[in-house]
Amino acid sequence: MSTQDVLDQAVSALGGREALDAAVTETITATGWRRHPGWGTEPHKPEAVAEFAFTLVDEIGGPRYKLSLSAQTHLVPTELDYTEIGNGSTGHVKGIDFMFDPRPVDMAIPAWRVATRVRHFDLTSPLRLVRAMLVPGADVEANGHILTLRQAGRPDTHVHVDPRTGLPVRVETVEEHTPLGDATVAVLFEDYRRSGTVVVPFEVTITVDDVPVHQETRSGITVASTVLDDEFAVPEAEPVEASAAQMAFSQFSAEWILTYVYSGVRFYFDLQTKPLSDGPLDIAPGVKIVIGPSHNTLVVEMPDHTLAVESPLYGDYTSEALKQVKEAFPGKPLTEFVGTHFHYDHIGGIREFASNGGLTVYVGEPTAAFFENIFTRPYTVHPDTYATKPEPVTVKPVTDPVILPTADGGTLQIHRITSDHSDDMMIVYLSTAKIVFESDLWNPTPSMPRSGDQRGRLATQLYQEIVRLGLDVETVVGGHSGPDQTHAAPLAYLKTAAGL
Ligand SMILES: [Zn+2]
Structure with missing residues (x-):
């Protein structure tokens, strides 16, 4: 089958081109857990990081989102509870997102934090993945029933399409997960069901080198054909300077970063690049x-x-x-x-x-x-x-x-x-x-x-x-x-x- 044939099959399985084109935002409500490989008492025993619940509204074809997340963390027991808005290169967080200082914040967030989230949302949403492949000029190539999407500044994204149903069932990418270097991140989509005009997965699991690190059960997924700009409005769009290295880090280590973030350690978004003082x-x-x-x-x-x-x-x-x-x-x-x-x-x-x-x-x-x-x-x-x-x-x-x-x-x-x-x-x-x-x-x-x-x-x-x-x-x-x-x-x- 040609690349176009495989892509067409996926589009059709997800609800058809008309429905996908009309879906401008998706709203996902979910509960789940996150685990951290190599951060427990021994290297091969993943540590429970958090149980979480969230509602996400994201612009399927763009870098805007509103994430309302609550979580019970375990490393330092904390109740995270925040709303984060990403709007391209700016963003804002309000609430408790940091286990070491669980006082509410109300502050601008840097572009690389928004970019890390967007990468995660892309990897965990078939609608976002297929939309990216339908953009004119998208670099997509099929190898059998695996569609590879190449995007500048990102590791390649491989989407496995079930030959029988046409549904995307597995996404794979290789990230850097320090200190072990190359790590295969896989996202598994299960329990596909029709929701309105589209067909979407209600179970999402992420593995790193075959170790499950993230599981979410989605209780509701709806799509809308209009976008409310107010939804993604950032209170004050004070730009936070972003270096090229920080932006690159957000894309090649997205799931590595997010494991820390789910545990309530926001500074992993930041890519620390040097000591605080000029000398020891x-x-x-x-x-x-x-x-x-x-x-x-x-x-x-x-x-x-x-x-x-x-x-x-x-x-x-x-x-x-x-x-x-x-x-x-x-x-x-x-x-x-x-x-x-x-x-x-x-x-x-x-x-x-x-x-x-x-x-x-x-x-x-x-x-x-x-x-x-x-x-x-x-x-x-x-x-x-x-x-x-x-x-x-x-x-x-x-x-x-x-x-x-x-x-x-x-x-x-x-x-x-x-x-x-x-x-x-x-x-x-x-x-x-x-x-x-x-x-x-x-x-x-x-x-x-x-x-x-x-x-x-x-x-x-x-x-x-x-x-x-x-x-x-x-x-x-x-x-x-x-x-x-x-x-x-x-x-x-x-x-x-x-x-x-
Ligand atoms: Zn330690």
């Missing part, structure tokens, strides 16, 4: 920290080299952080690395550090194989430095404490600890500075916290492990900064947060 900050003699917008890297001076703890986020950020790591102790090459745990957001840029050459990586024994795999994966969607400059890496699984001499005559100690957060958790202790570095277990606060102010029991577990290990700690340094960019706090603050 001093913590103690021979100890520095690179402060990122959301994640930090500890840098320690060793006798003849430098050791770094954490390579956060993704290559675009870590390549800039690496410059600060390398300038922290001039003349001492970065040759050792510690990952506190396998969660993407703390080690996503590890390949950038590895491409520097000669890197030994210390990770908790349970995830050593996961880390080995990171260095063998294809990275074609958005090639990183390592893709073109692979270097040998030594992954050292940690079971018993690793004690390394530091430049100041003391030791750097890597300890495995027990934590609800992940099975491979480790902390780093510096004996001279009496510092412990940890990630995700407690974020340092600028003043004494309220007793028991912690996520689950994570602070309690951290404190108890410090005591069990007999570490003489004065200061806790965080992979995440707490309020007011506080990256370090006295041990007594942690003890109080732990409710002890």
Whole structure:
């Protein structure tokens, strides 16, 4: 069959050309859940991120939408409840969309946030997909019953048409999902039913490398033939500057970004591209920290080299952080690395550090194989430095404490600890500075916290492990900064947060 024949078959199955042309907006009401692969206690066990309900009104042939979403998140239990309007390169959000600060906002959103959403709506709506293929000049090609849509700035979109029914049943695209590189995102459409003039799916499932990450049951889908411009009006269209890199990120990592967004972390829309300060900050003699917008890297001076703890986020950020790591102790090459745990957001840029050459990586024994795999994966969607400059890496699984001499005559100690957060958790202790570095277990606060102010029991577990290990700690340094960019706090603050 020709491309036109397959497309005609799909158009006919969805309700016919006349009905599709007349459908200007669609309104979708749905409930569902989102899971996060590789963010649970072990790499192959997806973490429940949120249960959600939403009503979406979107312009089928355009970049305008109004999304009213409520969700119960799990990482930090929060009730998200917001309405987001996208209108081309501008947008607005009103309500609670951020788990770390669940106070209502009423603010403009950047173009790349709108673009990420639009990509997601395209992937999950047969009406939008087919409409895009019907645009004059659209780059569409059939291979059997798979229609491939090529759009500038996006990974190719492959739409599988059921030869028997003509209905689009599966959409596939390859995105970048840090730190594993190329990942196959598939959207499955099921339970097609007639709704007015069109035929639409009421069950939508998204998988990443065959792991289900998103399921929604649509209770209502209606189309309308007119568009109410008021529906998509943005209160104040203050432009938010968009870089080309941010716009590209929104398209090649759309579902990677949205997994964080469903968990209530809006900043993943942003593509962080560099640390907050121009250079690493001093913590103690021979100890520095690179402060990122959301994640930090500890840098320690060793006798003849430098050791770094954490390579956060993704290559675009870590390549800039690496410059600060390398300038922290001039003349001492970065040759050792510690990952506190396998969660993407703390080690996503590890390949950038590895491409520097000669890197030994210390990770908790349970995830050593996961880390080995990171260095063998294809990275074609958005090639990183390592893709073109692979270097040998030594992954050292940690079971018993690793004690390394530091430049100041003391030791750097890597300890495995027990934590609800992940099975491979480790902390780093510096004996001279009496510092412990940890990630995700407690974020340092600028003043004494309220007793028991912690996520689950994570602070309690951290404190108890410090005591069990007999570490003489004065200061806790965080992979995440707490309020007011506080990256370090006295041990007594942690003890109080732990409710002890
Ligand atoms: Zn984590």
